[in-house]
Amino acid sequence: MSQPLLASSSPPSEQSDDRAGAEEDALLTGQPNPQGPTRQRRYGWKFWREVGLFAWATLATVALIVLAVLYQHQAGHPKTATGHDGVDPPTGKRNVIFMVSDGMGPTSLSLTRSFRQFRDGLPPADVLVLDKHLIGSSRTRSTSSLITDSAAGATAFSCGLKSYNGAISILPDHSPCGTVLEAAKEAGYMTGLVVTTRITDATPACFAAHVNTRAEEDRIAEQEVGDHPLGRVVDLMLGGGRCHFLPRSMDGSCRADEKDVIAMAKSKGFTYVDDRRGFDELKGGSEVHLPLLGLFAATDIPYEVDRRFEQDRYPSLDEMAQTALEALTRATHDSDKGFFLMIEGSRIDHAGHANDPVAQVHEVLAYDKAFSTVVKYLEDSDTPGVLISTSDHETGGLATARQLHESYPEYLWYPGVLSNASRSAESLNHRLQERRDTSSDDDALRKFIKKDLLGDGLGVLDASEDELKLLMDRPDITAYTFADIVSRRAQVGWSTHGHSAVDVNIYGWGPTTALEGNHENTEIGEFLRDYMDLDLKPITKKLTEASERFDIRLEDGSKKSWMGALPESGKGLDGFDHYHGDF
Numbered sequence: 001m002s003q004p005l006l007a008s009s010s011p012p013s014e015q016s017d018d019r020a021g022a023e024e025d026a027l028l029t030g031q032p033n034p035q036g037p038t039r040q041r042r043y044g045w046k047f048w049r050e051v052g053l054f055a056w057a058t059l060a061t062v063a064l065i066v067l068a069v070l071y072q073h074q075a076g077h078p079k080t081a082t083g084h085d086g087v088d089p090p091t092g093k094r095n096v097i098f099m100v101s102d103g104m105g106p107t108s109l110s111l112t113r114s115f116r117q118f119r120d121g122l123p124p125a126d127v128l129v130l131d132k133h134l135i136g137s138s139r140t141r142s143t144s145s146l147i148t149d150s151a152a153g154a155t156a157f158s159c160g161l162k163s164y165n166g167a168i169s170i171l172p173d174h175s176p177c178g179t180v181l182e183a184a185k186e187a188g189y190m191t192g193l194v195v196t197t198r199i200t201d202a203t204p205a206c207f208a209a210h211v212n213t214r215a216e217e218d219r220i221a222e223q224e225v226g227d228h229p230l231g232r233v234v235d236l237m238l239g240g241g242r243c244h245f246l247p248r249s250m251d252g253s254c255r256a257d258e259k260d261v262i263a264m265a266k267s268k269g270f271t272y273v274d275d276r277r278g279f280d281e282l283k284g285g286s287e288v289h290l291p292l293l294g295l296f297a298a299t300d301i302p303y304e305v306d307r308r309f310e311q312d313r314y315p316s317l318d319e320m321a322q323t324a325l326e327a328l329t330r331a332t333h334d335s336d337k338g339f340f341l342m343i344e345g346s347r348i349d350h351a352g353h354a355n356d357p358v359a360q361v362h363e364v365l366a367y368d369k370a371f372s373t374v375v376k377y378l379e380d381s382d383t384p385g386v387l388i389s390t391s392d393h394e395t396g397g398l399a400t401a402r403q404l405h406e407s408y409p410e411y412l413w414y415p416g417v418l419s420n421a422s423r424s425a426e427s428l429n430h431r432l433q434e435r436r437d438t439s440s441d442d443d444a445l446r447k448f449i450k451k452d453l454l455g456d457g458l459g460v461l462d463a464s465e466d467e468l469k470l471l472m473d474r475p476d477i478t479a480y481t482f483a484d485i486v487s488r489r490a491q492v493g494w495s496t497h498g499h500s501a502v503d504v505n506i507y508g509w510g511p512t513t514a515l516e517g518n519h520e521n522t523e524i525g526e527f528l529r530d531y532m533d534l535d536l537k538p539i540t541k542k543l544t545e546a547s548e549r550f551d552i553r554l555e556d557g558s559k560k561s562w563m564g565a566l567p568e569s570g571k572g573l574d575g576f577d578h579y580h581g582d583f
Contacts, residue, residue: 089511089530089531090511092336093332093335093337093338093384094338094384094385094386094532095332095338095340095378095381095384095385095386096184096338096339096341096385096386096388096532097325097342097374097377097378097386097388098157098340098342098387098388098528099342099344099367099371099374099387099388099389099390100154100344100345100389100390100391100392101344101345101364101367101389101390101391102150102203102344102348102349102395103350103351103353103392103393103394103395103396103499104349104394104505105391105395105398105500105502105504105505106394106502106504106505107399107400108352108360108364108398109364110400111360111361111364111398111400111415111492112128112360112361112364112368113127113128113131114413114415115361115415115419116128116365117415118415118416128368129368129371129372129375130368130371130389130507133371133389133507133508134505134506134507135507135508135512135515135516136505136515136516136517136519137503137504137518137519138390138503138504138506138518138519138520138523138524139519139520139521140153140392140393140501140503141501142156142162142163143162143163143172144164144165144172145165146501147393147500147501148392148499148521149165149166149202149214149393149499150201150202150203151163151166151167151202151205151206151214152165152167153393154202154203154207154392155168155170155177155206156392156520156521156522156524156525157206157392157524157525157528158177158179158181158206158207158525159177159179159206159525159536160180160522160523160525160528160529160536161177161522161525163177164567166212166213166214166567167213167214168202168205168209168210168211168212168213168214168216169205169206169207169210170212170563174563174566175544176540176543176544176547177543178536178537178538178541178543179206179207179208179536179539180207180340180529180534181193181207181234181340181342182207182208182539183529183532183534183535183536183538184340184532184534185230185233185235186230186538187532187533188336188337189337189338189339190331190332190337190338190339190340191208191234191235191236191339191340191341192235192236192238192324192327192328192339192340192342193207193208193234193236193237193238193239193342194236194238194321194324194342194344195239195240195343196239196240196300196301196317196345196346196347197239197240197299197301197346197347197350198239198240198241198244198299198300199237199238199239199240199241199295200217200218200220200224200241200244201217201241201346202214203342203344204224204237204239204342204344205220207234208223208224208228208234209224210223210562211223211563211564212563212564212565212566213564213567216564216565217241217244218256218259219563219564220244221241221244221245222261222264224237225261225264225265225268225293226264226265227264229546229549229550229562230539230543230546232268232269234291235290235328235331236288236290236291236292236324236327236328236341237292237293237294238292238294238296238315239294239296239297239320239346240295240296240297240298240299240300240301241295241297241298241299242274242295242296242297242298243255243298243299244261245261245265245295246260246261246262247259247260252298254298262293262295265293269291270291270293271288271290271291271292271293272292272294272295273293273294273295273296274294274296275296275313276312276314276315279294279296279319279320279323282294284322284323284326285322285323285325285326285327285328285330286326288323288326288327288330288331290327290331292327294320296314297314300346301314301315301347302427303347303350303351303362303424303426304316304317304347304362304363305358305363305424306423306426306427316366317343317345317366317367317369317370318366318369318373321343321370321373321374322373324341325341325373325374325377328341338383340532343374345363345366345370348360348363348364348391348395349395350426351363351395351396352394352396353395353396353497353498354424354426354479354480355396355480355484355487355494355497356424356426356479356482356483356486356487357418357486357487357490358423358424358425358458358483359426360396360398371387371389371507374387374509375387375509378509378510384510385510386508386510386511386512386531387509387510388506388507388508388512388524388528389506389507389508390505390506390507390521390524391504391505392504392521393501393504394502395498395499396495396496396497396500397493397494397496397500398493398494399492399493399494399495400413400492400493401491401492401493402487402490402491403493404491412491413491413492414489414491415490417459417486418486418490420458420459420460421457421459421486422457423458425480425482425483425486426479427457428453428457428458428479428482429478429479431453432448432449432453432475432478433475435448436475445472446468446472449468449471450463450468453471453482454485458485460485463485467481467485480497503518506519511531547561547562550562
């Protein structure tokens, strides 16, 4: 019987499956198929389905391997702010706010976070604003030591280059380096500096001055108001340090000469304010006429823990930051350039030097508040912007732990001790010295120390006889004694009254991918430069070429460098420290 044209001529299905399996084995092994002739065969859908699945799995595996390799490459090669592997800055107008938490290390955040949670009855998950914006960390060594000072640290930020401890935007060969603030001003940006210490202190100075040693604060003051090879480069300055701007013969001056730098500033167009009333008349920045110089304290603005009782005299860091942001926003409203603003929580560092945990937590909280203000400003602004916050170094070798006795310690520290205190050790020391100057009655002095200073000021009611004796007999270390009394009871530890080499945190808002991970501090300066699309080399060239012309001629006909005297030989300039048996 004849079969239909399209009828199958293949064997029964069971035999067909066996044959197909044998053919697949032969294809994979390269061996002849023993179940049939070696002539070319047609393969069905099942075979091609298996081949397809195999090919897909192979491609997926290769893709995963490629992605893993790319990830490892990126992790080993951090991005820079522009070009190459980095994120390009926005085109057109942009604002840059750079915040410096001077002396604040990672433990400062732990200390303050726990203090705030205890004081306000908050859960462990309720953290600081800074905690929510942590992006990386920074290595802080200078060219002269593994432990930097603020001058070398800020030079890394301002110039993007390493230098020696004490250098104010000066390189190890004592040549000036152009700063991001100077280059920003040259490019058309408005510029500002806001601090709670002297405006002539190391960090603000490094953005607008060039001297060989940070002690040249008189010269720094002159340069900051425009006695400078580039002319005036700062549009707004708010902080302390009035004494370096007043002639020596005037009350409140700490200058070594008769130069009136405030008069010099006014002659260069600066509006000048020096008290709370003058600050309030700025109306939060809406009534500012740039350039503006605001000096609200003879030296440093008081610690926040003390300033809050004197708000009628001194503005806070947050108030000054808000005023600066508003003033610079209005000044750049019709400009195709934005502004560069440096804001420093300066006195976190001083609290570390004093080993004062009470001052420390209130300074960090004040900084966190200002940071929050800047974040909100950027979130609400129509202008693209970026916020970078970091520290120049850690101060005090702070630890949220302290072993008081030879026996193995308990795992404890007590934030409640800090919440009982209402004054800094610095404030209590001033009050004690004033009392010493006006009274010679030892019994009355002892009662004053015990009740007014320890009891009311620190919340300490169990002072030992040894502690009272130290406060009575050693006025030279009174401030340290007050700080140690509260530190011991809180079980807060300190390893030094100086700086440490610990890595410090980097915080950010905006396009900050380039600073994720661990970086040299100079990379922060490079990021600021690149985000604003600046070239610092022409600025450095101008400063170098102007040096001879701008040197100061003295009365005897000799010349003095406009960058001040060189450091004494051996003062931190001869390479890294060497062990010398002092233990």
